[in-house]
Amino acid sequence: MSSFKSLKDLLDANCSIKPDSRQKTFNTHKTSEAFDFLHLIRDWPIIVGEKLAAKTVPLKNQRKTLVILSNHSAYSEQLSFMSGTIIEKINEHFPMLRGKIAQIKYMTNPAHFKAQQERAEVLKKSKPKEIAEITHKFSPQDNALIKEADSFFSDIEDENVKKSLKSIFIQLHKSR
Numbered sequence: 001m002s003s004f005k006s007l008k009d010l011l012d013a014n015c016s017i018k019p020d021s022r023q024k025t026f027n028t029h030k031t032s033e034a035f036d037f038l039h040l041i042r043d044w045p046i047i048v049g050e051k052l053a054a055k056t057v058p059l060k061n062q063r064k065t066l067v068i069l070s071n072h073s074a075y076s077e078q079l080s081f082m083s084g085t086i087i088e089k090i091n092e093h094f095p096m097l098r099g100k101i102a103q104i105k106y107m108t109n110p111a112h113f114k115a116q117q118e119r120a121e122v123l124k125k126s127k128p129k130e131i132a133e134i135t136h137k138f139s140p141q142d143n144a145l146i147k148e149a150d151s152f153f154s155d156i157e158d159e160n161v162k163k164s165l166k167s168i169f170i171q172l173h174k175s176r
Helices: 007-014 019-030 037-042 044-048 050-055 073-081 083-093 110-125 140-152 159-174
Strands: 056-062 065-070 103-108
Touching (some): 037 044, 044 050, 044 083, 050 056, 056 073, 065 073, 140 159
């Protein structure tokens, strides 16, 4: 009927990197010469703590100046007293940045953090439709779609992921 493959088959067929080598690739950021700034953003809570990380974010590193965006000027002022410690922690956590950050500049933009919070709230509230909402329990076509989705995603262990994928699969086929 359709040419859909299971997610496992697609990953096995199209992924030339084995799981062990993928893990090594992601963990080499501490010793590699090249540095991905996203690692600093991801590890920011480790460097400044969870509370300050919720109100601040590294924005860019340009001409040996790390620019940090904050929610309020009070956070910028608090961090300015800790600039030396922050640089030390960054150098300790990311040795390849040693000597590449000489100072820290702080910028304040509450609108950025408000937009982030609003996006997070929308994501928390949004969830995939339940299969019962999009199918009729006595419809032979819907029951066939449910069985087909069950067979495609039978090898997925996480029930929430499986339920979401089945819902998307059924919605996709019903929209045709």
